Amino acid sequence: MRPKNLEKEEAIRTIALQIISDEGLENLSMQKLAKAANVSPRTIYIKYESKEDFLIKLFIDEVLGSYEKGVLENFDENMDFSEGVKKIWMNTFRYLIHNRHSFALLQYGKSSPLLNKAFQKANIKQGQFFAPIHKFLKMHVATGSIRDFPSDVHRALLFSPLLDLVNEYFDYLERPEQIITEKMISECCETVIKGILKD
Amino acid sequence: MRPKNLEKEEAIRTIALQIISDEGLENLSMQKLAKAANVSPRTIYIKYESKEDFLIKLFIDEVLGSYEKGVLENFDENMDFSEGVKKIWMNTFRYLIHNRHSFALLQYGKSSPLLNKAFQKANIKQGQFFAPIHKFLKMHVATGSIRDFPSDVHRALLFSPLLDLVNEYFDYLERPEQIITEKMISECCETVIKGILKD
């Protein structure tokens, strides 16, 4: 049997993220993707059943998977609250500014019904994404250092400003002044922590 | 001259938002839209130059415009900081849960390059969106009640958790337990304010 050419699979994924990031999910077509990846359309259908199947697997298995890894690097669910949150913030910031094309697809996860439903399903089926963060939050609720909000609410309060700041980082990249720096991210993280910590 | 049928224009916009919300921006086609709005495709092109022109005008002029109005209702830029932020939070929450289809397109504004660029352009050209909020923040930086962050950073810290919570409100709508209530929103708002206020 002729063996798979893994470089081609990789190219398909990489180029797809590039097109989504530059032109938008709504402008990604299988033929455009095949041409740009220097591959026959048929080659994409060896691994993926359909366009939807491809997008879901790209999102869940590839992008979300390695995003999670980047976010949780050197994070331990038994960390001190401020230390743990800061670790996640800096990990996330560094990962995303070096993976702009992945970030673009992650953002579509909030708007596209296809990707959004796929995420919910995967979250139930294969165990929660970012499970260590959930355990970490539960532990700190139990010890009384933070208020007892549902964990989705904690996630919104603690991490959604960060994703907005990453967006702004990319917006500012095309302008002379640079505003969103690691230092700014760190200060914002402290601001968020201050709001959530019990006195 | 035969006069325009304003109900048809309205139907086109309403149905477009519905399709985007239910099936995604990537599944909105002009023919599908025309059929669903009970209109000839040509009718859409009387008012709009192209599909892109339609989407941009729907996003900027219709959706963002009335969203801004909803958010700023009874808001005054000279309000006390906590009072002003809370007014905006509750206005936003109430507006968005009653305008789910608009919320869907607003979310695409963060992911779709077409809409994102249109927003940046409009923000420069026709004066900043949410200008009263910017003035409000500037004033409270000047009086020393909050730290001197750039206003985009303040926006991220103060309001992005709220949009995530609205998303969760819709997710939980399809489940038995209701978690995101006005009371929860109000408590989250206080948490965010606590982090940002100087001691």
Next chain:
DNA sequence: AAAGTAAGTAAATGTTTATTTACTTACTTT
């Protein structure tokens, strides 16, 4: 080294796409 096989290609499939053409309708102006 020949046979077997999945990977891979190029070209074709039928459908859907955005947009236009050719025409009709319904109202305003005279």
Next chain:
DNA sequence: AAAGTAAGTAAATAAACATTTACTTACTTT
């Protein structure tokens, strides 16, 4: 009430779409 006109329609256009067909390639197994 007749003429003029933009709004509106239904059907057509050419391009692009997702996916498949028919075929070739390159490797493994024997």
